[in-house]
Amino acid sequence: MTERREPLERIADALERLAPPVQSPVDWLGSPAYVWTGNVAKPVARIETIEFETLRGIDEQKIAVSTNLERLAKGAAAHDMLLWGARGMGKSGLIRAASARLIEKHPGRFALVQVVSDGLSSIADLIDILSKQDRAYLLFLDDLGFAHGQPHENLALRSLLDGTIVARPSNIRLAVTSNRRAIVQRGHEEAAALHERDERDDALALADRFGLTLGFHPCDQGTYLEIVHAYTDPLDLSFDEEEALAWAIARGNRSGRIAYQFANEVAGRSGKAL
Structure with missing residues (x-):
């Protein structure tokens, strides 16, 4: 009897090692920030950012973003945000700095959730999860750009922003940064002009769905x-x-x-x- 059980035990042990570890439930109220990878949320204990006051040359953008996030944290109507323009001018830095500042001001009422590129396809699932939480969330998509010939992610995000029969919860808003307002990658000059125009129009249609659009320009x-x-x-x-x-x-x-x-x-x- 013992000899028969030993192989079975070894097989069970091997299967247990091969099985993916059970994910612990995410405490969506316990951390100031999270990273959403598509099927896993990783809590972030502290947002790494420069001080909000250190950001210079973008005073109007600072006011607009911080005011919008303040509304979101208080449960008032707030906009989805598109920050576009010159590289290195503080688009993503402003989102992080303004979020950290708000979290310090209103602990527990607001969290930043960075959505990595692989997590975009499951962002609807993330929103469903967060809609059940008593907290405000800003979903952050940094340096977004859609490749030519792959419009499905563009269309999915457009539908999410404005175009579904299910209303998005008021405690969740999006912030997207991009080097171009049209949110479409450069290149592929060999593509047909009509095809390129269609893709450009689709990208601009996405940009138009953001209630707050802020441009960032090279500094003097x-x-x-x-x-x-x-x-x-x-x-x-x-x-x-x-x-x-x-x-x-x-x-x-x-x-x-x-x-x-x-x-x-x-x-x-x-x-x-x-």
């Missing part, structure tokens, strides 16, 4: 230097403005990201952490 020289100072002044670090400008010229772009990189270089030379 003065704003670029102001951003560098915003990082270096709190650390009592000085820098050569001509070198800061040369740093940007060498990278072909003046932006908040480039300003941060230069400030990081200045801090590193002084043995300080930025």
Whole structure:
């Protein structure tokens, strides 16, 4: 009897090792942020971001985003948001910073949920889960772009924003960042002009479904230097403005990201952490 049981026990042990681990239920009220991968939600203990006040050159955008998130947290009518434009000008940084600021101001009432690209197809399932929670959520889709010839995700998101017979819960709104307002990837010049126009029209139709659309544009020289100072002044670090400008010229772009990189270089030379 014992000899017969031993092989069965070994088989059972092997099957147990092969089986995927049982996922613990997600506490949707316990963390300030989460990452949705499509079938798993990973709690995030702290949102990594720069301070809201450090963001420069986008004052109007800061006011618009923070006001909209405040409404969402309070249960008032709020917009889905599309932040589009120049790379490195603080689109995703603003979403993270404004969310962290709101969470600190209203603990427990609001959470940020970043949806990775693989999670877009199951975002309707995520919304169904969150609709049952007594909390406000901002679903964050960063650097969104749809490939040519693959319109299904575009159409799914359009339907989610505006076009289904089921109303989306008022405690859930979307924030999308993209380098282009049309949210469509460049390239594929060989595609037919009519086909490209149709895809462009579809992408613009998606953009039109956002109640709040904010553009981000390359900063001028003065704003670029102001951003560098915003990082270096709190650390009592000085820098050569001509070198800061040369740093940007060498990278072909003046932006908040480039300003941060230069400030990081200045801090590193002084043995300080930025």
